[in-house]
Amino acid sequence: MIERNYHSVVLDREKCKGCTNCIKNCPTEAIRVRDGKAKILEDRCIDCGECIRICPQHAKLAKTDELSILNNFRYRVVIPAPSLYGQFKEYMNPEKILMGLKKMGFDEVYEVALAAENVSIAVRRYLSEKNNPKPGISSACPAVVRLIQVRFPDLIKNIVPIKAPIEIAAKKAREKIKKEKGFKDDEIGVFFITPCPAKVTSIKSPVGAKTSFINGAFSVSQIYGDLLKNIKSVKESDLDGTLQKASGLGVGWGRSGGENKALAMGNTLSVDGIHNVIEVLEEVEMGRLKDIDFIEAQACIGGCVGGALMVEKQVIARTRLRKLSETLAQNFAVDEYVVLKEYDNNYYFMTEKIEPKHVMKLDEDIAKAIEKMELLEKTLERLPGLDCGSCGSPNCRALAEDIVRGIASENDCVFVLREKVKELAEEMLELSKRLPPAMGDGDFNRKGEKNET
């Protein structure tokens, strides 16, 4: 089912204390606190998961699927993110991790790392073609794609219009099973093991495609305990070395810098962490990074290993994944010639346009927007500039914007309110000194002023 405004990041109202941690850290200013609870502004949220990471009450959750969804399908395929391989201290052998995963109730494993190789080859070809806008920006991180839609609509043309590895993995897995096992499309269930909420959203509400090839997603943290038990029960004799196929280049995609390493061409830049990504995109927007061919941009620090739904500490998982990818083969496991043929047949391209979301505009009408901007500036001058967040907006400027948009009032600011109460109290004091006209002691008039003698 496709929902237009689907978000995987949701709030647990019971746990939310209405503090201001999430509103202040949101890269698109998509959260307000209202009536003591955080409220997500749906059209601005990019599902990056920053709020999940920062919430001290763990009140921000990612909606993933229940494992029971597996029962809806006759043949079940699991497609694990490459970053999963770095999550286990005792198990450096990915073959064992994949076997443990399979034992959880899947008929087959198809590595996203393998599809990442296909995508690397396809992106390399795309970038070598003339007239494609420079720098190209990776489409692999769905939170970055959404960030561009919301905050940098002008850079949509720079996004490399090639599907993300998870979609290619699901597409490939389906084709393989249909051919080898004879199942029909609706009998096959493809499930992604996700490091982050943004990928869940990209499955439920795709950008660049009408539908996803994936049927559901489970987060690493959700299945971690079960998976660990299953991995422990795997015997060496169970392993025949056929599950883990991807090279170190494909597996390396799970950490920041891995995508560029696999791409191995031109002048590339790698940026991780949503706030760093914003800085780089600002530069691209100003035309100052024209010498760069390709930007690998990931919303999470460290890349997918730093996903908000991961278990292992980011730095540790990143180092482990790097070491693992160095021990694996350094040549693509997929056939480059086949991939390029598929590329020429449009196998890898997105099927829908990525549309801009103009949610930052103050008004559709420029003249009205200018009026609102003036009002915003004047309102801002009256606010204290402390950016305390008590009003429920991330900072004074955002409150001024909310006032202009009609979703907040100036009295929401505790300092403005206090000032008004003070004025009112002074006026009351002044009034209390007044007497009815007939009263007085001669020395003072009815306004409480001393009479001139």
Place this chain on the structure above:
Amino acid sequence: MNKNFLLKMSFDIEGNNFNAAGAASSEIKRKLKQIGLNSDVVRRAAVSAYEAEMNIVIHAYKGVLTVTVSPGEINILAEDEGPGIADIELAMKEGYSTASDDVREMGFGAGMGLPNMKKCSDKFEIKTELGVGTKVSMTIYY
């Protein structure tokens, strides 16, 4: 400068303060985006404002950057108190710069500032007086 402006933004720019450099043009860009102007117009105005701002930081003692939005046009005015430009024709050439080595080491002073400003704007005027300062006025139509 058009007197019937709808919106005016003014920023004091300090010479040689690289910490704050670029802040004014970032704010200009954000506001123009919020107004909903065409993205190409926003980019050209933001680049022009950025280059003007950096020129004041790199070359002048202090200056004021003023942006006004009027019906159909954006005006950017950069007025500085500084050394002035000895040879404007030369200064307008791509790659020519009088920036110090220190500034170049920071990645600025590539000699693209003025040419970029001219390229990005529809109307470009520059007035300078040696030992007094420089005034650059740019107009972008939307």
